[in-house]
Ligand SMILES: [Zn+2]
């Protein structure tokens with residue numbers, strides 16, 4: 389069990405420190421390994437946190453939440469960033485809230501930018 393308030397692990401449904409109700413899931417954090425070019429998901433309580441389980445190198449913290457980016461979204465992202473279509477196709481592209489991570493490098497794009505993107509001019513650019 390996990391207390392969100394105190395960020396501690398406990399065996400009780402009530403936190404022994406602050407008496408808040410605890411949750412079952414221990415939060416995860418997402419890290420990036422520059423060597424393996426891959427996101428690494430770690431438990432906040434695990435002992436070897438910050439170390440890549442694949443290569444043993446130090447990994448850097450990315451976010452508490454990460455999702456994969458699908459091809460259409462990736463294409464839109466490339467156009468919004470003035471890149472060639474499919475420029476990121478061989479890269480590892482992930483998203484967390486309004487940030488994108490391209491090979492572990494974070495890029496901030498607001499959802500507004502996406503909404504304001506002119507669909508017509510974008511499709512012209514692709515064709
Ligand atoms: Zn607590």
Ligand SMILES: [Zn+2]
Nearest residue numbers: 421424440443
């Ligand atoms: Zn690694």
